[in-house]
Amino acid sequence: MENNVKSQKIPFGTRLKKFFGGFTLYEKIWFCSITVLAVLFAFLFPEEDVNGVNGGLIMALYLADVILNVACELLISKQSKWNFIVSLAVEVTEILICIVCAYRFATMAVTIVFWIPIDIISFIVWNRKRDEKKPELTEVRKLTWWQDLILIAAIAVWTLVVGYLLTLIESDDGILSYSKWIYDIAAYLDACASAVGIANGLFILLRYREQWIAWYICTLLETAINILSGQYILLILKAGYLTNTTYGYIKWTKYIKSHNAALAPASTPSAPAEPTEEVEPVVE
Numbered sequence: 001m002e003n004n005v006k007s008q009k010i011p012f013g014t015r016l017k018k019f020f021g022g023f024t025l026y027e028k029i030w031f032c033s034i035t036v037l038a039v040l041f042a043f044l045f046p047e048e049d050v051n052g053v054n055g056g057l058i059m060a061l062y063l064a065d066v067i068l069n070v071a072c073e074l075l076i077s078k079q080s081k082w083n084f085i086v087s088l089a090v091e092v093t094e095i096l097i098c099i100v101c102a103y104r105f106a107t108m109a110v111t112i113v114f115w116i117p118i119d120i121i122s123f124i125v126w127n128r129k130r131d132e133k134k135p136e137l138t139e140v141r142k143l144t145w146w147q148d149l150i151l152i153a154a155i156a157v158w159t160l161v162v163g164y165l166l167t168l169i170e171s172d173d174g175i176l177s178y179s180k181w182i183y184d185i186a187a188y189l190d191a192c193a194s195a196v197g198i199a200n201g202l203f204i205l206l207r208y209r210e211q212w213i214a215w216y217i218c219t220l221l222e223t224a225i226n227i228l229s230g231q232y233i234l235l236i237l238k239a240g241y242l243t244n245t246t247y248g249y250i251k252w253t254k255y256i257k258s259h260n261a262a263l264a265p266a267s268t269p270s271a272p273a274e275p276t277e278e279v280e281p282v283v284e
Contacts, residue, residue, distance in 0.1 A: 022078070031070055034240040038066040041233040050175055053100045059233070061100065063166040065093045066237040073241060074170055079249030091115050102174035103229065106194040118201040143210050151199060158195040159250050163188035172246060186228050193221040212249040229265065
């Protein structure tokens with residue numbers, strides 16, 4: 001099957017036209033609206049210089065972060081493997097923001113040692129894990145209840161340990177240096193966001209649908225950090241995250257239900273099927 005897929009070569013221009021033509025009106029409006037709002041907020045809430053870096057440059061990094069993240073979110077909601085390529089550009093941009101603002105050291109470390117490699121590996125895995133009947137689909141699955149419990153416990157331990165270590169780091173010139181109390185709160189939020197972010201990355205790599213739930217939680221945590229840091233332009237990005245995460249989860253769920261309904265007639269009534277792990281293909 002894989003050889004047959006590879007043998008069907010489609011001209012690049014045709015594939016590109018099909019790719020951009022595959023976006024719905026809602027998706028186009030959503031992308032344009034978030035971008036316009038981000039530019040508007042950039043003018044309404046200009047950034048001040050931080051650590052000797054011009055505020056205009058910092059704002060440019062924020063805008064790039066918003067636009068790239070919105071594009072990445074849109075692609076993953078459409079189950080496109082190309083979201084991982086855009087995600088690499090996102091990682092570089094966010095590393096620069098962490099360095100300039102001298103904050104979110106846990107997130108920066110996780111981005112370097114985890115997210116960049118996971119994006120590359122996920123692109124390869126998503127490209128190979130295709131559904132046997134429909135090669136354009138990628139198989140996904142669900143976590144079990146005991147896996148959920150282990151995950152929650154691991155995130156709690158990570159948050160307490162890493163959060164405490166972050167509070168020991170002194171940052172007199174950082175964006176949160178105005179208050180030690182606020183800095184400590186943001187440190188624990190950052191630790192928790194980094195833990196949930198790691199879980200989200202693993203869910204995407206292993207094709208678990210819970211990646212949407214993890215991303216939703218991570219978005220709420222990062223929203224709190226942005227408010228504490230006065231990064232109001234990034235709130236536009238988080239609003240886009242929340243709407244698209246809901247949209248993507250609903251879209252995946254609808255597809256899964258329709259796919260399971262299509263498979264139902266294949267089961268024989270005389271021999272009840274043995275309970276197996278539910279595997280659901282999702283459009284790549």
